[in-house]
Amino acid sequence: MDERPPQDVGFTVLVLADPGQCVDRARAAQGRFEEELAAVFGAATVHVRTQFLGISDSNTLALAPVDAVRGDYEHVDMTLLLTEMPRRADKRALIAELLPDREVATLSLPTIGVLSGRERLVTVFMACVMQRGDALTEQDRARYSLRWSRWSETSDRHGAHLRSSAVIGSIRTVLGMVATNAPWRAAPKLSSALAAASATGAFGIFYNSIWQMSAALSTPRLLLIGLLAMTSMVLWLIVGNRLWERPMRDDATTVLLYSNLSTVLTLFLCVLSLYVALVVLILGGSLVVIDPDFMSGVLGELATFARYVDIAWLSAALGVVAGGLGASFDDSTDLRQLTHGSRESLRRPSRDAQG
Structure with missing residues (x-):
């Protein structure tokens, strides 16, 4: 559980992270993430909670437990799932996947880069938030756009994928998996x-x-x-x-x-x-x-x-x-x-x- 007392002020994000390095990295980035959110939305609260993320019958992250956890908080605008599992889409390593209908984004820590700094994780967090349909200015969206990757629609057009490069992404994913091991x-x-x-x-x-x-x-x-x-x-x-x-x-x-x-x-x-x-x-x-x-x-x-x-x-x-x-x-x-x-x-x- 988030050790700080809950204070749902402004834009609220719930980060559910796998035990181990995922939750450690999420907590290390929590304060910086709040600052960046507050710069865009005026006020923000980030909750970080340990959650062993399961896999559904369709080989995707199981979201039913996520909905149950969200019920423990008075208000959550968006949920970020940070997992140690490697994920792929269209034959490329998947950094993040956005599910706007569920107000959920899933992120793979190995592909983001376990050895990278806190700022990179915060940048990817913000990139996911910026894909929401809120009234954000183009300046805000441009500020948090990623130079090394671009969002693309999923095949069913019900979400968006943030994919890594074919070669560098695969190398980073394997090294990230070694680190999370x-x-x-x-x-x-x-x-x-x-x-x-x-x-x-x-x-x-x-x-x-x-x-x-x-x-x-x-x-x-x-x-x-x-x-x-x-x-x-x-x-x-x-x-x-x-x-x-x-x-x-x-x-x-x-x-x-x-x-x-x-x-x-x-x-x-x-x-x-x-x-x-x-x-x-x-x-x-x-x-x-x-x-x-x-x-x-x-x-x-x-x-x-x-x-x-x-x-x-x-x-x-x-x-x-x-x-x-x-x-x-x-x-x-x-x-x-x-x-x-x-x-x-x-x-x-x-x-x-x-x-």
């Missing part, structure tokens, strides 16, 4: 993987055969080994947790492509963080345990800091592979709620989930 949420769920990876990686400190192998490998080859190790763990986590989404209807292919790409990138960031942490831990341990003179005797060359780094890098690669195996045997490692596809299934009617 919050990769850092996976870290506590990979505790078993980290334990297995640390135990295996520690062998690199005590076995001089790994020292010799790391010294014999070139830097590009070491980097390739690390990349292959991380890729194998990502694939293992996707298969083991059944995170790869398959289309359940004909029009979902591209959206699921976004979802699957964001899943891969999210997990890769998680595994990369795990890998870097292992390298740092093993490097610290090796500097304490391995005497430089002893290493020099084993390798037949001067034990430089770079050699310690090589040992840590190769040992971490072995540890990451073992970590993926360890996570597959731990029932507590459930990453399904990390992905958009799994969270979207929660939005659908229960009979959908039953098949």
Whole structure:
């Protein structure tokens, strides 16, 4: 709920936002949004409320719960629905959709740009409000027109779409979905993987055969080994947790492509963080345990800091592979709620989930 006392003054907007980054971004923009509305309408009030937005049988946002929430407020001129779901129209990513008959606009935060600033979100909010049929001056409409996108009528002419560019919009949407997945949420769920990876990686400190192998490998080859190790763990986590989404209807292919790409990138960031942490831990341990003179005797060359780094890098690669195996045997490692596809299934009617 909006934490501020309700005060329906002037033009009133209700923002219903998905939990997580959507509602956080909406609250951060609330004051600035009110200022911009007041500049146009004289006075304005913005309410921000957390609402997990569902999907109807027709694969659109369910508006019945929205109508019920609006009833909690004395007066609402317009409702904005801010969701983390990616949406498309005419083969392009959809930034916003206006439903003038319902006085509702739906906005996709990933396509707007999760990494963009507060001003961009306020600008899109205002662009939606400016599409209403109120007596607004052309100067007001021009002030909040978007240079990077234009409104177009929907196919049924009962609304309007604000679409992103074909290439940049798709890239921004996938990156936005990665951000809303919050990769850092996976870290506590990979505790078993980290334990297995640390135990295996520690062998690199005590076995001089790994020292010799790391010294014999070139830097590009070491980097390739690390990349292959991380890729194998990502694939293992996707298969083991059944995170790869398959289309359940004909029009979902591209959206699921976004979802699957964001899943891969999210997990890769998680595994990369795990890998870097292992390298740092093993490097610290090796500097304490391995005497430089002893290493020099084993390798037949001067034990430089770079050699310690090589040992840590190769040992971490072995540890990451073992970590993926360890996570597959731990029932507590459930990453399904990390992905958009799994969270979207929660939005659908229960009979959908039953098949």
